[in-house]
Amino acid sequence: MFGILNLNKPAGWTSRDVVNRVSRIVGRKVKCGHAGTLDPLATGVLLVCIGKATKLVPYIHEFPKSYDGGFLFGKKSETDDLEGTLESVPIPADLTEETIQNLLPEFLGEIEQVPPVYSAVWVKGERAYDLARRGETVELSARKVNIDRLELSQFDNQSMTLSMTCGTGTYVRSLGRDIARRAGTEAVMSSLTRTSIGPFTLEDSISVDELDQERIQQKLQSPLILFERFPKYTANAEEIQLIRHGREVSIRSQGFSGNAGAGAHGGADAEKVIVIDEQGQLVAITENRKLLLAPQMVFPSPE
Structure with a gap:
């Protein structure tokens, strides 16, 4: 089994809970892993990679993510959401929709953000949330x-x-908190829905409750969806055998599609080329080295 499952994570579940559910259905011998953690409070798009697709998580992280985040004004907590101990603070009497609208441009583009203390950021070899739960002081840099x-x-x-599209590493909790502070108050996140990761949308996701072996087989998406912007090379049977044994193959011009051969210069800047078989199945991620395709990541033949 090899592919990506677009699931709608329910509230109250950890991302690990969802992976465990999938793993029980497909069998413990099949490797499964999620691409992009969602807190238990959150719902929405959670991608579970199955089989050797787990090697592709770094490519998924390159895609922008979209969220809808709800926030309560006049509240603060050590977690920056409802999971922490809530403390009430004043809300300015003149806080208006226009106030918030006028602040939003300050938070567009590349910004500096301090992650929540209760986050998965690494601090001296440990997760920040583990240190915080032990009562240790955690200072995170922007x-x-x-x-x-x-x-x-x-x-x-x-x-x-707030509805947003952002890059990897963004904390929605921190964004709402910081906007509220600029408006003269505090805010905690009360809800969060991830509506998309790149080409994977909430509309196309499936409920965890619907999962069974047949449904997973039906909804498992080809990893090729991650590589639409990359040039493709259709390899013949002999070339596929060489690639799967880690050997370079010479490029045939008629094998290219998409951005054909744009990076034939090789060297450190050599572009990646996605090798597929004649049935359109993913074979390998290769690097174009002066008209030789060098395998970087090789995938099994379909069962």
């Missing part, structure tokens, strides 16, 4: 993240909902 789209989709004087 780091750069990218916010490509940021919209206020709901507002009243007690709450707001």
Whole structure:
């Protein structure tokens, strides 16, 4: 079994819980892993990679992610969401929708953001949330993240909902917190839905409750969806055998499709070329080295 499953994670489940459910259905001998953690509070798109597709998680992380995040004004917690101990703070009487709208441009593009103390950021070899749970003081440095789209989709004087598209490493909790602080108050995240990861959308996801062996087989997506922007090379049987044994193969010009041969210069900047078989199945990720395709990651033949 080899592919990517687009699931709608339910609230109250950890991402690991979802992977465990899939693993029980497909069998413990089949490797499974998720691409992009969602907190138990959150719902929405959670990608579970099955079989050797687990090697492709770094490519999934390159895609932008979209979220709808709900926030309560006048509240703060050590977790920056409802999971922590809530403390009430004043809400300015003049806080309006226009106030928030005027602040949003400050948070677009490349910004600096301090992650929540209760986060998976590594600190001296440990996760920040593990240190925080032991009562240790955790000081996290600001780091750069990218916010490509940021919209206020709901507002009243007690709450707001932000819709956004952002790069990997962005903490939605921190974004709502920081916007509220700029408005003169605090806010905690009350809900979070991930609506997309690159080409994987919430509309196309399936419920965890629907999962069984047949449903997984039906909905398992080819990893090729991750590589639409890459040039493709259709290899013949002899070339596939060489590639699967780690051997380089010479490029035949008629084998190319897409951005054919654009990176034939090789060297450190050699572009990646996706090798497929004549049935359109993923064979390997290769590097174009002066018209030789060098295997970087090889995948099994379909069962």
